[in-house]
Structure formats: structure tokens, C-alpha cells
Amino acid sequence: MERVLIIDDEFLLRYTLEEGLKDRGYEAYSVATIEEGVEFVKKFHPAVILLDNLLENSVGMDEIGTFRRLDDDVQVILMTAYGSISQAVEATKRGAYDYVLKPFDVDEIDYLMKRCLEQKKSRDSLQFLKGRTTQFIGVSEAAGKIRSHIRVLGENSGVNVLLRGETGTGKEVVARLIHDCSDRRDNLMVRINCGAIPENLLESELFGYERGAFAGALKTKKGLIELADGGTVFLDEIGELPLSMQTKLLTFLDDRRFKRIGALEDTQVDVRIIAATNRNLEQAIREGQFREDLFYRLNVMQIEIPPLRERREDIPALCEYYLDYYNKAFARSIEKVDPDFMRELILYDWKGNVRELKNIFERCFLFSPGAVLEKHVELAPVERRERPDEGSCFYLKDLKKGPISLEQEVTALEKIYMSEALKLCGNNLTKAAALLGTTRFSMKRRMEREGQEQPPQE
Ligand SMILES: Nc1ncnc2c1ncn2[C@@H]1O[C@H](COP(=O)(O)OP(=O)(O)OP(=O)(O)O)[C@@H](O)[C@H]1O
Numbered sequence: 214m215e216r217v218l219i220i221d222d223e224f225l226l227r228y229t230l231e232e233g234l235k236d237r238g239y240e241a242y243s244v245a246t247i248e249e250g251v252e253f254v255k256k257f258h259p260a261v262i263l264l265d266n267l268l269e270n271s272v273g274m275d276e277i278g279t280f281r282r283l284d285d286d287v288q289v290i291l292m293t294a295y296g297s298i299s300q301a302v303e304a305t306k307r308g309a310y311d312y313v314l315k316p317f318d319v320d321e322i323d324y325l326m327k328r329c330l331e332q333k334k335s336r337d338s339l340q341f342l343k344g345r346t347t348q349f350i351g352v353s354e355a356a357g358k359i360r361s362h363i364r365v366l367g368e369n370s371g372v373n374v375l376l377r378g379e380t381g382t383g384k385e386v387v388a389r390l391i392h393d394c395s396d397r398r399d400n401l402m403v404r405i406n407c408g409a410i411p412e413n414l415l416e417s418e419l420f421g422y423e424r425g426a427f428a429g430a431l432k433t434k435k436g437l438i439e440l441a442d443g444g445t446v447f448l449d450e451i452g453e454l455p456l457s458m459q460t461k462l463l464t465f466l467d468d469r470r471f472k473r474i475g476a477l478e479d480t481q482v483d484v485r486i487i488a489a490t491n492r493n494l495e496q497a498i499r500e501g502q503f504r505e506d507l508f509y510r511l512n513v514m515q516i517e518i519p520p521l522r523e524r525r526e527d528i529p530a531l532c533e534y535y536l537d538y539y540n541k542a543f544a545r546s547i548e549k550v551d552p553d554f555m556r557e558l559i560l561y562d563w564k565g566n567v568r569e570l571k572n573i574f575e576r577c578f579l580f581s582p583g584a585v586l587e588k589h590v591e592l593a594p595v596e597r598r599e600r601p602d603e604g605s606c607f608y609l610k611d612l613k614k615g616p617i618s619l620e621q622e623v624t625a626l627e628k629i630y631m632s633e634a635l636k637l638c639g640n641n642l643t644k645a646a647a648l649l650g651t652t653r654f655s656m657k658r659r660m661e662r663e664g665q666e667q668p669p670q671e
């Protein structure tokens with residue numbers, strides 16, 4: 214049932230409208246003043262407000278923004294006795310959904326509200342289909358930390374951010390969330406893929422140009438950075454930015470001023486820069502591919518998003534999220550993931566991270582007819598990790614590919630655990646043994662038997 218609030222100081226109208234809407238299945242309430250209306254919206258978040266234009270002490274038209282700022286989901290319909298086109302235009306300009314002329318009958322309002330709610334629904338699902346999440350999903354410690362960084366960066370909207378993480382880990386998601394929870398949210402977040410724009414176009418794309426700056430520059434054009442004024446510039450794949458542009462970007466970051474190509478005057482903008490990369494920038498700096506001073510300028514705050522294989526506890530949470538997501542998108546009602554499939558998903562290597570998980574879900578949705586999500590993909594067997602220092606070790610071999618030696622596999626796993634434990638305990642054999650629930654003596658014997666290098670005597 215949709216909740217509606219009527220704000221009108223005329224008792225009779227308020228009463229008739231409220232009762233009429235209740236009869237038509239709405240959860241309707243009414244108040245007489247803006248102040249009461251504000252209190253109501255704060256507490257009960259109605260879907261629609263029917264706002265009278267001429268109240269005793271206020272003008273409804275002037276208060277549309279008040280309600281929209283309180284709750285940007287609420288739709289306002291202005292009720293006015295003196296209708297004119299210009300007033301209607303003004304009302305929508307100020308954020309109203311529509312307006313109605315008094316006197317009206319309740320059916321007219323009912324129709325208008327149905328249309329309004331219908332549109333709202335399809336807009337919500339559009340956002341949804343675009344894959345906009347409103348949360349960084351995950352239950353791991355890393356995910357929790359990322360959420361709290363996002364909050365802090367929302368409150369500090371002048372701070373530049375560097376996002377790092379493998380492909381598909383959610384760098385763009387994080388950038389979007391930072392923008393959306395900052396006071397820059399009403400302005401644009403412009404994304405620039407530094408790797409995709411040809412070098413000779415980058416400058417004019419970023420900074421714009423003046424009319425006549427070069428052949429073909431018929432009109433002055435604003436660059437992407439200027440379009441984002443007041444908002445956020447998301448420099449994606451910053452590692453791919455050519456050196457010449459790195460220098461120009463650095464100059465811009467100094468005082469947020471730049472010249473359009475061909476301009477004499479500087480243009481000043483206020484933007485936050487969020488840069489993202491999956492490249493190892495330190496290495497690029499050593500190789501002379503990336504300017505160190507630019508790196509420090511961008512890297513005021515760094516968020517590292519670990520690959521999915523290093524936070525496997527997030528996999529079930531993401532599965533639940535995408536189950537819900539595709540159920541809505543495909544109008545299905547799949548209840549759960551097949552348990553064997555789920556186990557495989559948790560153990561899988563996820564080179565494409567969350568994006569790969571999402572794609573797998575989409576595919577399996579299409580091919581699972583019933584209430585259980587079935588496995589309709591080949592998951593590459595988890596590779597055996599040779600080096601124990603590469604995060605957590607999952608040590609499963611694909612038995613379908615032929616026989617293995619249990620003895621050898623178990624020994625290899627033992628070795629990894631022992632060297633991990635030693636590393637953690639600063640090569641102290643006694644402590645490492647305790648960590649593995651065994652004794653110093655037995656651990657030493659195992660190591661000798663397996664020809665593992667022993668730490669120097671403690
Ligand atoms: N924690 C998360 N919660 C919800 N969705 C996520 C999360 N992380 C990633 N996704 C989803 O995974 C997909 C990939 O995310 P995104 O595009 O942000 O990755 P990326 O790090 O920018 O990758 P690339 O380096 O390839 O550009 C998107 O569909 C995104 O919605």
C-alpha cells in the first residue's frame with residue numbers, strides 16, 4: 214500500500230481527499246501546515262505528497278524543494294486554485310512531479326498518483342538494471358573497511374582518492390558510492406577512461422577548446438573536467454595516461470585551473486579527483502612510465518580492494534545479492550544456489566572477480582528452469598599455488614582430470630602451512646608449532662622428512 218500525505222489547511226478538502234484516497238486503497242494521512250508535513254516526512258517517508266499551494270502561512274510552491282531535500286524519493290504534486298501554464302512549468306522546475314487544479318475530484322488525483330508511482334517504479338528498476346548498487350556488498354573485514362572509507366570520503370569531499378584493485382573488483386562501484394554520499398552528489402561524476410581516448414584527443418576531451426583553436430573547432434566546447442565542476446572526475450585506468458598528459462594533469466591539480474585549448478584565460482573548477490588503476494604504479498614509476506609527483510598528488514587517500522579470492526567470505530553475500538538482483542531483473546523467483554555449485558563457487562579462483570561472478574549468475578539464471586540455480590558453466594579448476602605467500606592457499610586438484618597422489622598433495626599442503634606459520638612467528642619453531650597445534654619436536658621431524666629448510670636455531 215502506498216503512503217500519501219496531504220498538506221492542506223482547508224479542513225473539508227483535507228478530509229474528503231483523505232477518505233477518498235483511503236477508499237481507493239492508499240494509506241492516506243493529512244496535516245494542515247508545512248511544519249507538521251516536515252515532521253511527518255522525516256518519520257514516515259510517504260511516496261507522494263499532495264501539497265496545497267496557498268496555505269495560511271506559506272506558499273506551497275516555495276516548499277517543494279524543502280520536501281525533496283528531506284527525501285529525494287518523495288514525489289510532490291502541487292494543488293492550486295489559480296492554474297496557469299507558467300505556474301505548472303514553475304512547479305515542475307522546482308521539482309514537483311505535476312500539479313492539479315482545484316476543484317478536482319478524487320479520481321483525477323488517483324489517476325495522477327498511479328501514473329506518478331508507475332513512473333517512479335520504472336525509474337527505480339532502470340537504475341537497478343544499470344547495476345547501480347547502493348552499498349559495497351560484502352561481510353569480510355576488507356569490505357567493512359571499504360564501506361567506512363567511503364563514508365569518511367563522503368564527508369571530506371575535497372580529498373583525492375586512488376583506488377586500486379584487480380579487474381572486476383568494484384573500483385567503479387566504490388568511486389560512484391563516494392560521489393553519491395558526498396555533498397557533490399547533485400553535480401556530475403564524469404568518468405574518463407584514460408586508456409580508451411587516443412592521445413591526440415585527450416587534451417581537448419579533458420580541458421575543452423575555444424572556437425577557432427584549431428581547424429574544425431567551430432564552437433567553444435567545454436571539456437569533461439569543466440562539465441564535472443562541483444562534482445567528481447573519475448580518471449579510470451590512470452596507469453594508461455600518456456606522459457604528456459600526466460604533466461598537464463599535474464599542473465591542473467596544483468590549483469584546479471586550466472586553459473581550454475586556444476584560450477588566453479584560465480578556467481577555475483572545483484572537482485574531486487578519484488583515480489583508479491589495476492596496474493602496479495610503483496613499478497610504472499620505476500620504469501619511467503608514470504610520474505612520481507602525480508602519483509603522490511593523487512594518492513592522498515588510497516583504497517585497495519582485495520581480489521575476491523582473498524576474501525572468500527564475501528562470495529556467499531554476493532551470491533545472495535545477485536540472486537535477488539537477477540530475480541528482479543528477469544522476473545524470476547529462484548530461491549537458492551545448488552549447494553554443490555555453491556561450494557565450487559567458494560573455492561573458485563575468480564580471476565575476473567565480482568564481474569565474473571555476476572556474469573556466471575546471469576548465464577546460470579537463463580539456463581536454470583526451476584527454483585534452484587544450477588551450474589551451467591565450466592569453472593576452471595583451481596590452480597595449485599606454488600608459492601605459499603600468494604594469499605590463501607586452496608589446494609584442490611581436479612580429480613576428473615586423472616589420478617593424483619594423496620600422499621604428495623597432503624605433504625605439499627603441510628609444507629605450506631608450516632612455512633606460513635614460521636613466517637608469521639618470525640621463524641620461531643616453538644611458536645609456529647603451537648600455532649599448528651603440534652609440538653616443536655614433531656614439526657622439526659616433519660620438516661626434516663620433507664627436506665624443508667629449517668630456520669636457524671632459536
Ligand atoms: N562489492 C560489490 N557489491 C556489489 N557489486 C559489486 C561489488 N563489487 C563489484 N560489483 C559489480 O561487479 C562489476 C564490476 O565492478 P566494477 O566495474 O566497479 O569493477 P572495476 O574494478 O572497475 O573493474 P575494471 O578494472 O575491469 O574496470 C559491476 O557490475 C559491479 O556492479
Ligand SMILES: [Mg+2]
Binds near residue numbers: 384385449
Ligand atoms: Mg572499472
